[in-house]
Amino acid sequence: MGNIIKVDFSGRWSQSLDQLIERHINEETFPGIEVLFAQGPEILLHKTWGRQEVGSDKPMGLNTVFDIASLTKPVVTTSLIMLLQEQGMLDLEEPVATFLPEFGNEAKSKITLRHLLTHTSGLPAWANLYEDSDSFEVARQRLMDISQEVPLDKRVIYSCLNFLLLGQIITEVTHSSLSRFFQHSIREPLSLENTLFSPAKHWKNLSGIAPTQYCPWRKCLLRGVVHDENCYFFGEEAGNAGLFSTALDLHRFCCMLLNEGSLDGITILSPSSVQQIVSNQNQPPLGTRGLGWDFKDVVPGYWSCGFLFPPGAIGHTGFTGTSIWFDPLNQWIAIVLTNRVHLSRDGNLAAMHQFRPRLHNLLLSMV
Template sequence: MMLLTLAALAAAGASTARAGGWAAGKDLDAIIEKAIEDGEIPGAVLLIGQPGRVLHRKAYGNRALVPRREPMTVDTIFDAASLTKVVATAPSIMKLFEQGRLRLNDRVTDYLPEFQGGESDITIRHLLTHYSGLRPDLDLEPKWKGYETGVKLALVDEPVAEPGERFIYSDINYILLGEIVRRVSGEPLPEFARKHFFDPLGMRDTMFRPPKKLRRRIAPTEKVPEFRLPLRGIVHDPTTRYMGGVAGHAGLFTTADDLGRFAEMLLGLGSRDGVRVLQPLTVRKMISPQSPADKAILRGAGWDIDSPFSTSRGELFPLGSFGHTGFTGTSLWIDPVTRTYVILMTNRVHPNGQGKVVSLRTRVATLTAAALGVDLPGVTLTSYNETLARAKRRMVRNGRTLTGLDVLAEEGFARLKGKRVGLITNHTGLSRDGRRNIDLMVEAGVDLRAIFAPEHGIRGELDTTEIGHTKDRATGIRVWSLYSGKRRRPTEEMLRGLDVLVFDIQDAGAR
């Protein structure tokens, strides 16, 4: 798989767009407008381009719905959420890397000596690729406050797996990386990223903690209990909010146009309009697999290459393309083969946190790739994680066996339409062709409000009686743990607002 990925990266100089102009505009308009009509997002900005060429740049719907409607504009500033990881933090680490001030295989304790009491084997590479074994996020209860407090909590957080053992998407990794940038460079992450990337690339609307004068252009996010109105110019991520608005995993605000400049820099191997911010070899390193060679989930230095979260790749962009998403509804995908970037910016969490964008990202990317065409021999279009269960699928000679999930899917989940759904499931909840029940429901428009995970957690990987609540990283849906302490069933609070529970867990003998 790695050879295929690197082969696609090696083809980065090829141009494969079909002659005759851009043909996907009307279809893209239709699917985005349908998502707005269905209440999945309030609005969006879509920017598709290649170095020196804009293929599609358009605003849709509304920037705000409450307290009053405001139309979306192409210069809207969005809370980038986890795009912070790949636009600010990972590039800053790679800048220090090419300056010789750190190495990817250096232990974290070389730069943060108090980390894990100075005894940890976790490396910078482990943090960048989410193979550190650290938990997904810091605990928010009891409440705490301040950047220094957040860093101290990250420094003492206990891993739940050995370094390199398995992929666990973790905000704690990037809190630590942001602090490494500060300690090695002597500058806070926002200042370092501004000086080395944002200012040289002309990304004038990209920043942490935007000033009040920009509020009218900022897309509001969710209404949370601490504030009277939806958050606007205040970071949505609660951990970053506790840390004062600056962290390595979230907190950045930006526009589609600024991300376009950043994407063109990466396609230019570190240079845009004659301004170089990274060396070509550094960029090649950053966007090629840096995760353990024996693992199926491929991550670059921050970038998602092939994982269950690669929904923004669609189904036609080749393996070797890369990108990232943000919980608030932002996404960026870059394809070196067609030299194309796809930036879809939404504030899907506005106003009540219930929006959906996963399916839309996939359809936008697939439409774009289809319009461009990928005509190079040997380029792989289907990734391992896209077809993970095809290798497990049984060949049935006579007849066609359907699981309950398959039946619901074939019916378009009609039995669940109009209902607020809770799903009790884990990693065994797959269709006959290996697709997750969660993804199938979301793509079909099911109003999936909550997921409930039993013993061993949502991925079946945890061996403890204290499994905490989390979120499904692909969809952002809350995952309630049913295996914590003495709790073995949903509480009244967990069930509040649900109309129906769907149970989809295969018995041990049927896996």
């Protein structure tokens, strides 16, 4: 990395940032937000706006714990799959049916772990596995029975089902729960102190956790319990969602990737694994994807990281209102955490879609 750039987040730029965020708070895109912007280990901006929840004067505090939703896919599931490959326990080119025999019938027998990681399996984006299932076993069998929407390698379909399958593969290979293997392999070595699955099961004081939505199915406001219903039915720790974390912990995780898999003398992944993760895996005309991460293409179009993050930037978003984007070349890291779904499951999606690139453009405009 080159020299750390000192940025003055003040004056007219700061006013523009405040105006953008406060407008979206007033328009109920989210109740509050935490933004961390860094260059590698150097944090340039770390600030919150708004409130933690509706009907409370409690401000959104620094280092609030968020349900990070689909950020679980790259942070947990992708990292653990790559670690298992390094350990010789699986290979990305192996069929899913090698590990989940009940999955691999007919055309699905050719779906590999790489197809799941790059969303080229042809499986649909989502399926309701939890309603009308009277047990985990029934829901799991529904997952195994899912049919492809399109043939292999014909289209990128971003699919939660791909990562539910990867989560099942991890538990089969390790004979361990996803949370236990993540804790042993990533959380504890990296000292991610506030990153875990199912905090409501482990913490007595949940006041530092941003609530998500009132769930009609579970008939309660969710705080410290995963928002994603399929994940909840899979024991709150499926490969598609379930992780809770903070901006500072996610910053440490990104620094590990930007430092070729190591941080503070601790190696999590090999440099070659990290290089694969942050490289485009899909050939045209397929959309670009890293392994488990989105990969910004040179092709113009909508990107949640905005226009100013360069091609080759790596990122992911979460349905609850979260995102990570980082630039391996310049080492910019932008972590944006909200509990958007606390206000509405779907009613503010369009506003969030608009907000994300505008925010990232503002952040990058100062460097």
